[in-house]
Amino acid sequence: MYRLTAEQKNRVRALLGEMTLDEKIGQMNQESVSIVGGFDVPFEELIEMMTDGRITQEEFEKIMSTAQQDYHEDDIRAGLVGSLMVQDPRKCNELQKIAVEESRLGIPLMFGLDVIHGYRTVYPIAIAEAGAFDPDLFTRTARMAAKESRTQGVNWHFAPMLDVARDARWGRVSEGPGEDPYLVSQFAKTKIKGLQGDMSSTENYVAACLKHYVAYGACESGRDYNTVSMAPSMLHNSYLPPFKAAVEAGAATVMASFNDLNGVPCTVNPYTLRHILKESWKFPGFVVSDANAIRECVNHGIAATEPDAGTQAANAGMDVDMGTQIYKKHLKAAVESGEVPMSVIDEAAERILSVKMWLGLFDRPYVPEEAMDRYEVLPEEHRALAREAAEKAIVLLKNEGDILPLKKSQKISLVGQLAASREEIIGAWAMSWRESDCVSIKEGLERAGAELKYFPCCGPETEINRDDVEAACQYGDVIVAVVGETDAMSGEAASRADITLPGRQRELLGKLLASGKPVVACLMNGRPLALKWEAEHVPAILECWHLGVEMGPAVANVLLGGKNPEGRLASSFPAVTGMCPIYYNHMNTGRPGGRSKFTSRFMDAGFEPLYPFGYGLSYTSFTYSDLTVEDAGDELRAAVRVTNTGGREGVETVQLYMQDVTASIVRPVKELRGFTKVKLAPGETKSVTLTLKKADMGFYNDAGEYVTESGLFRIHAGGSSRDCLTAEVTVNF
Numbered sequence: 001m002y003r004l005t006a007e008q009k010n011r012v013r014a015l016l017g018e019m020t021l022d023e024k025i026g027q028m029n030q031e032s033v034s035i036v037g038g039f040d041v042p043f044e045e046l047i048e049m050m051t052d053g054r055i056t057q058e059e060f061e062k063i064m065s066t067a068q069q070d071y072h073e074d075d076i077r078a079g080l081v082g083s084l085m086v087q088d089p090r091k092c093n094e095l096q097k098i099a100v101e102e103s104r105l106g107i108p109l110m111f112g113l114d115v116i117h118g119y120r121t122v123y124p125i126a127i128a129e130a131g132a133f134d135p136d137l138f139t140r141t142a143r144m145a146a147k148e149s150r151t152q153g154v155n156w157h158f159a160p161m162l163d164v165a166r167d168a169r170w171g172r173v174s175e176g177p178g179e180d181p182y183l184v185s186q187f188a189k190t191k192i193k194g195l196q197g198d199m200s201s202t203e204n205y206v207a208a209c210l211k212h213y214v215a216y217g218a219c220e221s222g223r224d225y226n227t228v229s230m231a232p233s234m235l236h237n238s239y240l241p242p243f244k245a246a247v248e249a250g251a252a253t254v255m256a257s258f259n260d261l262n263g264v265p266c267t268v269n270p271y272t273l274r275h276i277l278k279e280s281w282k283f284p285g286f287v288v289s290d291a292n293a294i295r296e297c298v299n300h301g302i303a304a305t306e307p308d309a310g311t312q313a314a315n316a317g318m319d320v321d322m323g324t325q326i327y328k329k330h331l332k333a334a335v336e337s338g339e340v341p342m343s344v345i346d347e348a349a350e351r352i353l354s355v356k357m358w359l360g361l362f363d364r365p366y367v368p369e370e371a372m373d374r375y376e377v378l379p380e381e382h383r384a385l386a387r388e389a390a391e392k393a394i395v396l397l398k399n400e401g402d403i404l405p406l407k408k409s410q411k412i413s414l415v416g417q418l419a420a421s422r423e424e425i426i427g428a429w430a431m432s433w434r435e436s437d438c439v440s441i442k443e444g445l446e447r448a449g450a451e452l453k454y455f456p457c458c459g460p461e462t463e464i465n466r467d468d469v470e471a472a473c474q475y476g477d478v479i480v481a482v483v484g485e486t487d488a489m490s491g492e493a494a495s496r497a498d499i500t501l502p503g504r505q506r507e508l509l510g511k512l513l514a515s516g517k518p519v520v521a522c523l524m525n526g527r528p529l530a531l532k533w534e535a536e537h538v539p540a541i542l543e544c545w546h547l548g549v550e551m552g553p554a555v556a557n558v559l560l561g562g563k564n565p566e567g568r569l570a571s572s573f574p575a576v577t578g579m580c581p582i583y584y585n586h587m588n589t590g591r592p593g594g595r596s597k598f599t600s601r602f603m604d605a606g607f608e609p610l611y612p613f614g615y616g617l618s619y620t621s622f623t624y625s626d627l628t629v630e631d632a633g634d635e636l637r638a639a640v641r642v643t644n645t646g647g648r649e650g651v652e653t654v655q656l657y658m659q660d661v662t663a664s665i666v667r668p669v670k671e672l673r674g675f676t677k678v679k680l681a682p683g684e685t686k687s688v689t690l691t692l693k694k695a696d697m698g699f700y701n702d703a704g705e706y707v708t709e710s711g712l713f714r715i716h717a718g719g720s721s722r723d724c725l726t727a728e729v730t731v732n733f
């Protein structure tokens with residue numbers, strides 16, 4: 001929990017009293033390590049050359065590796081830098097030494113990094129991990145990432161990413177915990193606990209950074225960085241709750257998003273930054289812009305010049321400028337001319353110093369030498385946690401004829417370039433992993449003793465090798481095809497207008513199916529895919545996402561039946577791309593989707609997702625019965641009986657949804673309000689009770705006020721957002 005003691009507050013205030021205006025603005029300046037010299041073109045042009053394909057990423061990286069880096073030592077010495085992005089612990093210590101020992105006031109630096117799903121130990125991408133519906137797991141993986149990164153000097157994580165995302169075309173759906181505000185809020189709270197909660201030693205916690213504030217996940221048509229237009233009620237009911245939950249859980253920092261919201265970029269948005277975050281929620285930490293975002297306000301067309309953008313950002317409540325030097329260059333003049341009040345600078349500096357004080361940086365600014373190599377070899381308990389997370393995240397989408405689990409006696413033709421890759425299992429936004437730590441699916445199956453032969457055949461970006469396909473169809477009793485996306489196909493700047501299997505992989509599946517042998521599709525991907533064809537033709541489909549360093553053993557264990565799958569979808573899968581955005585908690589409309597033509601539906605795709613939120617099969621089966629809802633004063637108690645009707649032990653995720661049937665504004669058809677996991681032996685029945693606080697049954701209206709309205713509610717309990725029992729109850733507030 002981010003909170004300062006009285007003594008720490010006094011130390012911050014005393015320090016503030018000694019600072020010059022330049023030094024205060026210095027704290028508001030986050031520097032990027034810039035590249036100097038050696039090129040015929042400016043650095044920005046070089047990036048453009050890579051992005052528009054004039055040079056390859058490999059060529060770009062080669063140039064970068066030989067380039068000289070500018071760590072802004074002189075500015076650090078002059079007290080003009082507050083934070084940087086660096087992840088070499090010795091470099092961090094070297095720069096920290098300049099800040100602490102050579103600058104006038106000795107204020108330490110913060111070192112930030114995108115640690116989105118693990119540091120050295122990479123665990124599943126967030127959309128996958130969220131599908132484990134396991135808050136305790138969310139905490140444990142975050143705690144592990146905090147500890148590992150702190151040994152490398154990184155004390156500030158640009159995570160968790162809390163963008164509710166409902167359009168799978170957006171590449172960044174991979175980085176966040178899905179489409180549902182309640183699940184995302186649970187993820188938010190538990191991640192803060194993991195990142196910030198263990199303050200027994202400064203080696204155990206980091207400052208979290210909630211991003212991207214706010215509504216970035218609703219960017220129009222899923223195109224990255226795009227505009228967002230949204231009613232206040234939708235903003236408050238669906239997009240703000242995870243941030244509010246994380247602020248209440250004590251998050252230390254927040255990052256504003258790139259997008260404009262109803263015409264005002266979130267970088268310079270006083271309504272979201274000052275009014276909601278700082279005044280209404282009383283957020284005590286600091287806000288950082290996204291990279292280059294203050295400068296981009298000129299492109300948005302909301303600022304005429306860079307100084308104008310800086311002035312607007314500071315006045316809106318943006319405490320730290322990530323990477324543009326606009327604050328550094330222009331804020332002093334803006335204060336002197338009266339455009340930016342001195343109180344804005346004082347407030348920002350106090351917020352930033354307070355986070356540094358809470359992190360313990362004033363007392364222990366350096367990474368201890370003995371900590372630096374602590375994770376040189378990944379400890380087995382870290383791998384075990386990564387494996388647990390990976391296994392729990394795998395979702396069984398289809399299993400016709402009980403093809404899965406495979407039998408040990410079956411010979412496997414393992415197909416697909418992704419199956420043998422150690423790099424692609426990592427997923428978007430992992431920056432500190434080592435190839436030697438990664439176990440591919442092929443290696444996982446081999447280690448598990450499966451009898452297999454490997455045939456690359458085809459990858460997301462390559463042609464089909466016909467000889468390989470022929471041999472694969474000949475060899476195995478069963479064909480396991482690993483198909484999907486490379487990790488570069490999701491994450492930032494990776495929107496796709498067509499979210500079917502990329503390249504020729506569908507055609508590959510067709511050829512494998514033509515052999516007449518059973519085919520299992522193992523999907524490796526960073527977003528929901530449009531799988532209409534696959535769902536119609538492939539008998540078994542396992543959604544494996546990008547699961548991190550232990551992907552191989554986890555997938556092997558599920559395929560071979562050592563682990564009964566229990567993962568669920570945190571995001572609905574459309575049948576075809578044109579259904580995006582698609583999510584279970586939509587409004588009803590006046591003509592709810594149905595069979596009739598004149599209902600809210602697509603002529604060629606219906607209205608329901610192919611696989612809805614909360615969905616996931618098991619190697620056993622569960623049934624629900626006897627849903628009852630009891631009014632217990634301040635809360636409702638929903639009880640339901642769940643029975644394992646199959647032949648093996650399994651874990652079921654019991655989900656509780658509500659619907660406010662009639663209200664003063666239209667409300668979603670279902671909203672998740674609780675979940676729990678139960679383990680059931682074959683034939684066993686358990687009664688599961690989930691409670692719903694009446695105070696949580698309200699909603700925000702368009703004035704941004706939270707209201708509860710008495711009347712009829714539907715309560716649904718079941719194993720997915722689609723398959724539920726329903727009870728009705730009248731609630732009086």
Ligand code: NOJ
Pocket residue numbers: 114158211290291492
């Ligand atoms: C841009 C991304 O939008 C954000 O998520 C990230 O934290 C920053 N760059 C810093 O890398």
